[in-house]
Amino acid sequence: MSDALISSGADAPPVTPRRPTERTFHGDTFVDDYEWLRAKDDPEVVAHLEAQNAWTLRQQEHLAPLRQTLFDEIKGRTQETDLSVPSRDGDWWYYARTVEGKQYPIHARYPAAGPDDWTPRVLEPGVPVPGEQVLLDQNVEAEGHDFFALGSLDVTDDGTLLLYATDTAGDERYTLRVRDLATGEDLPDVVEQTAPGALFAPDGEHVFYLTLDEAWRPWRVWRHRLGTPGSDDVVVFEEPDERYWVGVGLSRSKKYLQIELGSKVTSESWLLEADDPTGEFRVVWPRREGVEYSVEHAVLPGASGPEDRLLILHNHDALDFELVSSPVPAPGGSVDPAAAEVVVPHDPAVRLEGVGASARYIVLHYRRAAISRSAVLQLPASGPVTWDFEELSFGRPLESVGAGVGTWEQPNLKVGYTSFVTPQSLYLHDVASGERTLLKQQPVLGGYDADDYDQRREWATAEDGTRVPISLVWRKDTVDLTDGSPAAPRPLLLYGYGAYEHSIDPYFSIGRLSLLDRGVVFAIAHVRGGGEMGRAWYDAGKLAAKRTTFTDFVACGRHLVDAGWTAADRLVADGGSAGGLLVGAAVNLAPELFAGVLAGVPFVDALTSMLDPSLPLTVTEWDEWGDPLHDPDVYATMRSYSPYENVPDDASHYPRILATTSFNDTRVLYVEPAKWVARLQAAGAPAMLKIEMSAGHGGVSGRYAAWEQIAFEHAWVLDVLGLADR
Structure with missing residues (x-):
């Protein structure tokens, strides 16, 4: 008209x-x-x-x-029946798959072949995966609802229980449930009105979750013990300042539970030893107005053996952020920024954006000249660490490169690559040799040619x-x-x-x-x-x-x-x-x-x-x-x-x-x-x-x-x- x-x-x-x-x-x-x-x-x-x-x-x-x-x-153009590249955690490889005619993904896993099995299988669309166990079929959970969203998904370290949270209204308030993966039955533990991001503690007995205030702000962290009524749940952290959002997570090493909170200009992190989930969280670096920081646990080779360290990315007197390494503060203490070792100094031409650590390497995420980039550092067998990162690039002027650290023990890393003309691609990067192997590229049916x-x-x-x-x-x-x-x-x-x-x-x-x-x-x-x-x-x-x-x-x-x-x-x-x-x-x-x-x-x-x-x-x-x-x-x-x-x-x-x-x-x-x-x-x-x-x-x-x-x-x-x- x-x-x-x-x-x-x-x-x-x-x-x-x-x-x-x-x-x-x-x-x-x-x-x-x-x-x-x-x-x-x-x-x-x-x-x-x-x-x-x-x-x-x-x-x-x-x-x-x-x-x-x-x-x-x-x-x-879309391959409707498809699978993601599996990621290993514990004794299982986890992935999601889609089926032609179904709206939502299906989350599944297959068992790892052994401790040295670190190369994901090439899964063929439509071909049954040997040993597959379906964890959660979102299509089944969405039946009878006009809207469906998944806000939390986690599995216990022993692989026996699944935590999931769903929203069927679109208002971002989720109902949290726990499923016994042996029987497929949900446990009596149900928590209503949660925010996304719930997780198991490593002991598999405790769940940490978030709730929202009236302004839809995640502001409380709760601890729930499986098998106990919700009325017994404990508030372990509460942030009354309405400028701050709160999140809860687990370090990649699984050694620390972490609470992170931030406004648009200020942030703060708290830690708790994960083997003591009922203990008290302690602040890493007390908040200072206008100072933002994030924390990653790393184990670095030192003069007398491996040392627990915190890699802290912050903008205190560093507009585009710098990376420092600090000892883990003892209970009752906090990080002394003045005593921290600067490992990647501030550079006004480079905006540092994130850091990830595993047992074998560290990955740095940053951007330069309006392009996102990642670099990797292989950790030596013994100290000291020389902080020389190798940039990962595909040599094109407009590209997006992102390296995923994966789990703590993983010896290699996955590198994601895309551009305006290149479908999403995932490579396995051998940190020691620098060799890359294409694991999967997003299929585009119908004869797509990037050269067009x-x-x-x-x-x-x-x-x-x-x-x-x-x-x-x-x-x-x-x-x-x-x-x-x-x-x-x-x-x-x-x-x-x-x-x-x-x-x-x-x-x-x-x-x-x-x-x-x-x-x-x-x-x-x-x-x-x-x-x-x-x-x-x-x-x-x-x-x-x-x-x-x-x-x-x-x-x-x-x-x-x-x-x-x-x-x-x-x-x-x-x-x-x-x-x-x-x-x-x-x-x-x-x-x-x-x-x-x-x-x-x-x-x-x-x-x-x-x-x-x-x-x-x-x-x-x-x-x-x-x-x-x-x-x-x-x-x-x-x-x-x-x-x-x-x-x-x-x-x-x-x-x-x-x-x-x-x-x-x-x-x-x-x-x-x-x-x-x-x-x-x-x-x-x-x-x-x-x-x-x-x-x-x-x-x-x-x-x-x-x-x-x-x-x-x-x-x-x-x-x-x-x-x-x-």
């Missing part, structure tokens, strides 16, 4: 009643006509959302054949002169680059995120191939607020500097137009969650630059959310966005860019907009895109809302349902770009 019909009133969108409420802070009054849509339990609100959904589907009826074609293409596609890095110039990287991928025969630049503008989908120091690294996508094969160029704007170029890059796009994220995105769009890659009538902006805020703010800044805007679960009513500390996640987010409730300068900054408040009275010149959301989303509440779309429609913008009534922040569950969602969005994008008949 044309924009003219939408805007002229023919089959117009449902009219959202205006019910003005005044919001006054710091002397500024904003009249909110649509805040009434927040009443989730109000039948009128539900009816209105369903009416918006129905209208959106009517507008897209002409795309039903294209949606089916896109779905069939994704399905046809190309990828490239370009740089836009931002308002302040900063160079902003852009990654592009396209099908070679659809773009003429004879003279080095595109000979004619192409349809282009520009994706952006730009928050939380999250980096969008090169990745392969089967679903994206349907766009590329129809002549669409896909691009990622690596704007400030993300982490691609280090901590300073992140800092330059948060808090008072947040507007930079949006102007960077606009600059990237304009660069792609000026460089001949696309034109304003052939450019669609795409972003989800915080990226939805990005594209919502960008369209307010430069509506003439885009033909369409695809906003997934968009954080477009950011100021309203950040003003209400009773809402989920608000207080924890103040370190990212600022606290507009108490700070008038922060209020003014957010008021200037929040997409909802800045929709003009006349938005008839806006591009076509599709916002997608989920009714049970606990991170970005459905009301944000619902209000935004209502205001856009009232201002004459061609905007529509698609809402899943049984889903959460990640959208629908199940792979076929996810493919249908991708097909819906991509069909809309192709329609906007004038390619719906391809």
Whole structure:
């Protein structure tokens, strides 16, 4: 249906009643006509959302054949019956497999052949695995539910019990259960309303799990003893500061239980000897505002034999982090940072991101020049350790390399590799020799040839002169680059995120191939607020500097137009969650630059959310966005860019907009895109809302349902770009 019909009133969108409420802070009054849509339990609100959904589907009826074609293409390129590469833990090799026609994975294992069996079998899709034991079939657990998600999965060290936690509403509150793997029966132990991340202690008798507060924040760690009533469960840690999220885990060595907590700018870790699960946790390094750190237990060769050490990655006086080695603090003590040995010093050109240790090697994760990288260090038989890491690279300019340490005893490591044109690949890397063996590459059915596609890095110039990287991928025969630049503008989908120091690294996508094969160029704007170029890059796009994220995105769009890659009538902006805020703010800044805007679960009513500390996640987010409730300068900054408040009275010149959301989303509440779309429609913008009534922040569950969602969005994008008949 044309924009003219939408805007002229023919089959117009449902009219959202205006019910003005005044919001006054710091002397500024904003009249909110649509805040009434927040009443989730109000039948009128539900009816209105369903009416918006129905209208959106009517507008897209002409795309039903294209949606089916896109779905069939994704399905046809995907090896539906498949298996992951097994990973060994204890006496078993663990893996997941999928079966054609089933929505969810099946988790299984087979027995290891012996103590020296460290090479995973090559498992053939559809061929029975000798000795297989099914641990959990998610398809069985999901029966009778519109939504299903798995939040925890763990097995005792002796391999006899399985812990699992499921969510059947999409609200990220999970029910925890324990299954006897010999009988297949669940034990009486059931814990409701847990957060993801529960695990067994090494003794197999105790379970540690998390619960959420009213703001959906993991804040308590509990200990449960199997066979005892839930009323006897013990709170072992509680974090009252609403800025901090709490997690619980086990060191790879299985020597320490770990509690980790962090705000956006500060973190803290606690340890407990795992063989004493009822003991008291002790702090590693007491929190200091603005200091972030993570802890990895390692056993390093020393002058008098193996030594327990903590590898601590931190940013105290080291903006892009440094790695230090410290003795494990004794009970009652903590790490003395001044006495720790610096093993990888701070380098402003390298952002250290993580470290993993096994009995034989250490892996360092970092990024340099906007590309993620990993390096490995083989531990010597005797000390001292020389901290010379060997970088793992495949020699391509746009690539993602990540090394997985695996279990403590594993003598080799797995290296994951992908690019925009290379399917996910997993290699076995012999640390001693450096030899790599390909274990598995993501199958792409239908004759995919990576040589048919190309990828490239370009740089836009931002308002302040900063160079902003852009990654592009396209099908070679659809773009003429004879003279080095595109000979004619192409349809282009520009994706952006730009928050939380999250980096969008090169990745392969089967679903994206349907766009590329129809002549669409896909691009990622690596704007400030993300982490691609280090901590300073992140800092330059948060808090008072947040507007930079949006102007960077606009600059990237304009660069792609000026460089001949696309034109304003052939450019669609795409972003989800915080990226939805990005594209919502960008369209307010430069509506003439885009033909369409695809906003997934968009954080477009950011100021309203950040003003209400009773809402989920608000207080924890103040370190990212600022606290507009108490700070008038922060209020003014957010008021200037929040997409909802800045929709003009006349938005008839806006591009076509599709916002997608989920009714049970606990991170970005459905009301944000619902209000935004209502205001856009009232201002004459061609905007529509698609809402899943049984889903959460990640959208629908199940792979076929996810493919249908991708097909819906991509069909809309192709329609906007004038390619719906391809």
